[in-house]
Amino acid sequence: MNVPLAVEATDVTKVFGSVRAVDKISVRVAAGEVYGVLGPNGAGKTTFLRMLFGLIRPDSGTVRVLGKTWDEDGVGVLDGVAGFIESPRFYPYLTGRQNLAGLGLLDGGLRKGLLEEVLELVEMTDRADHKVGGYSYGMRQRLGVAASLLREPRLLILDEPANGLDPAGIRDMRALVKRLADSGLTVLLSSHDMTEVEEICDNVTIMRRGTVAFHGTIASLRTMAPAPGHVLATTDDHGALALAGQHPGVAVRRDPEAALVVTGTQPDVSAYVSALVRAGIDLLGLTATETPLEALFFMLTDGDADAAANADTDLEVVR
Structure with missing residues (x-):
């Protein structure tokens, strides 16, 4: 029996007025992997993730999440899916625990002990009874991951989870994503930081102005990288x-x-x-200066994709 892909997007396009935010992109994420969607601001990453959650619909193409489509399955697409787009929001006058408990009730209730499990996993047990209004930005991001994990998902989608964090917060978030991946959870995250993706992702799609500049493994990407x-x-x-x-x-x-x-x-x-x-x-x-992969990222996203492609013609570079 074949296991369905966690995400299968084929020739997906989304247009806002005169702007082609996403232009015929195809992305395939296997179950159990950590997949990165990388690109500068405005590349179309968040638009693509919004389509996975059904917040917007593609103008053309097909999006399947855990084998389901919005046209065929409606909100059932979100069974087994969790995450957040941009920054998660919480009631600042409630504690972290109270926010999570409320979200659990809205989602049909929580199994016994789950709330404590996720608080421990994101390392927030000691701050769970403090009001969210006093949390740092990094703590709110981790609370967002905790809220997502309450659904016990098979696919976790995170939109730039380390964006805006200080160096310590970035380190903690990367370590958290690694722990989640080690548990067998499929993680799809977007980022504009090549170092973040290099450290935690198995495969990557690099986007440039709504199109795909590269698909492949991190190992393949390294073979394309210029000398430091x-x-x-x-x-x-x-x-x-x-x-x-x-x-x-x-x-x-x-x-x-x-x-x-x-x-x-x-x-x-x-x-x-x-x-x-x-x-x-x-x-x-x-x-x-920048690392070799950072240099390659700028080559691919600043318009020099042809030069990067010539570094290894066997790689799948989509212009």
């Missing part, structure tokens, strides 16, 4: 540029906002830096 770059500061930039000609494994260029930018693999960059020192050129600083 470093900002280089020396006591003799002219000499450093000249010496770069003897090291074909690196590319050195001047940058308007920095002295020099060196691009190459780590061994090649290390060999070049050693050569600078031997030549008597003092190294004042060597700072990494």
